[in-house]
Amino acid sequence: MHCDTVWRNARLLTMIPGASPIADGLVAARDGRIVFAGPAADVPAFESAQVVDCQRRWITPALIDAHTHLVHAGNRAREFELRLEGASYEEIARKGGGILSTMRATRAASEEELVASALPRLDALLGEGVGTIEIKSGYGLDLASELKMLRAARRLGDLRSVRVVTTFLGAHALPPEFTGNPDGYIDLVCGEMIPAVAAEGLADAVDGFCEGIGFSAAQIGRVFDAAKAHGLPVKLHAEQLSNLGGATLAARYGALSADHLEHLDEAGVAAMASAGTVAMLLPGAYYFCREAQLPPIVALRAAGVPIALATDCNPGTSPLTSLLLAMNMGATCFRLTVAECLAGNTINAARALGLEAECGSLEAGKSCDLAIWDIEEPAELVYRMGARPLHARIWRGI
Ligand code: DI6
Ligand code: FE
Numbered sequence: 001m002h003c004d005t006v007w008r009n010a011r012l013l014t015m016i017p018g019a020s021p022i023a024d025g026l027v028a029a030r031d032g033r034i035v036f037a038g039p040a041a042d043v044p045a046f047e048s049a050q051v052v053d054c055q056r057r058w059i060t061p062a063l064i065d066a067h068t069h070l071v072h073a074g075n076r077a078r079e080f081e082l083r084l085e086g087a088s089y090e091e092i093a094r095k096g097g098g099i100l101s102t103m104r105a106t107r108a109a110s111e112e113e114l115v116a117s118a119l120p121r122l123d124a125l126l127g128e129g130v131g132t133i134e135i136k137s138g139y140g141l142d143l144a145s146e147l148k149m150l151r152a153a154r155r156l157g158d159l160r161s162v163r164v165v166t167t168f169l170g171a172h173a174l175p176p177e178f179t180g181n182p183d184g185y186i187d188l189v190c191g192e193m194i195p196a197v198a199a200e201g202l203a204d205a206v207d208g209f210c211e212g213i214g215f216s217a218a219q220i221g222r223v224f225d226a227a228k229a230h231g232l233p234v235k236l237h238a239e240q241l242s243n244l245g246g247a248t249l250a251a252r253y254g255a256l257s258a259d260h261l262e263h264l265d266e267a268g269v270a271a272m273a274s275a276g277t278v279a280m281l282l283p284g285a286y287y288f289c290r291e292a293q294l295p296p297i298v299a300l301r302a303a304g305v306p307i308a309l310a311t312d313c314n315p316g317t318s319p320l321t322s323l324l325l326a327m328n329m330g331a332t333c334f335r336l337t338v339a340e341c342l343a344g345n346t347i348n349a350a351r352a353l354g355l356e357a358e359c360g361s362l363e364a365g366k367s368c369d370l371a372i373w374d375i376e377e378p379a380e381l382v383y384r385m386g387a388r389p390l391h392a393r394i395w396r397g398i
Pocket of ligand 2: 067068069237312314
């Protein structure tokens with residue numbers, strides 16, 4: 001076996017479902033892909049240009065943050081203060097704050113400014129071992145500004161060694177030009193924005209916000225029809241603040257994921273289970289908004305719905321740039337197990353992006369995206385708050 005790099009003397013958490021940790025493991029890479037990951041005793045004879053002694057550190061797949069609004073301008077610290085004084089998220093949104101205040105700042109920013117302001121957030125995530133990140137549009141809400149956001153997101157992937165997956169979220173909020181005319185805005189999303197985004201190859205999926213302060217299930221259904229017509233997979237912000245049946249709708253369209261889900265009901269759980277739609281839980285938003293309603297974890301588990309976790313990094317409801325803290329919140333707020341939290345940021349997150357053949361586990365054939373940790377046991381990744389346990393991050397073998 002010819003390799004470019006071998007990492008030896010490591011403990012491995014492959015994240016292959018059902019696999020045990022490997023006490024004396026080795027990962028070998030060639031041309032950026034894993035050619036072997038397993039017990040050192042099983043490795044075939046190899047020659048390698050470089051051999052790294054990991055000194056018994058743990059190696060996991062690089063982490064995956066599969067739901068973010070990383071690209072945006074401005075911040076909403078003032079709204080945070082208003083909420084501390086008693087205003088609700090929905091009240092602020094209805095008064096033209098909320099998503100629309102970020103829309104104004106994002107429209108005013110250049111593509112370069114969007115990239116520059118997102119880079120520190122991206123770097124914080126990379127410093128925790130993230131190798132793949134999903135980034136949504138949705139703060140432009142007109143064609144030019146949505147395209148600008150998606151270009152900024154793609155540009156981030158050129159500037160750093162990270163896989164950037166983009167999602168068009170035109171149906172995030174109603175822009176002021178369409179006040180009183182949500183269906184007119186959905187016409188624009190379906191008739192102009194999705195075709196333009198698809199023609200430029202700027203989005204890997206289409207998302208929407210199915211909520212009283214967002215769009216109805218019927219409106220989202222039209223967006224999904226347009227996405228499908230352009231060969232784009234879908235996902236949905238569903239059942240965060242109320243139950244509009246968004247998850248069931250998403251499942252009907254074979255959605256990659258349904259996200260948030262605090263108000264998901266049994267029918268929604270069953271629909272997701274039969275469609276194989278991932279439950280993308282966002283504990284940062286739950287925590288930051290001081291939600292009272294927990295997502296139906298026990299029912300999701302019982303139905304075998306794969307559970308993923310992400311930061312939901314956004315200026316309004318989850319100004320969070322730590323995926324490790326999202327894991328801790330998944331455990332403390334949602335009572336997820338350590339194994340569920342780890343799978344939620346690796347293998348199940350890969351599935352939520354349709355990338356399960358590419359990343360999310362240490363398996364021959366996948367991209368060699370590794371996180372090498374200074375920890376004694378994997379539970380520490382979930383247990384600690386504010387720790388910086390990353391020793392090294394490898395992306396595509398480098
Ligand atoms: N749900 C969320 O949590 C974010 N978007 C969404 O649809 C919040 C976006 C914001 O408040 O800026
Ligand atoms: Fe979100």
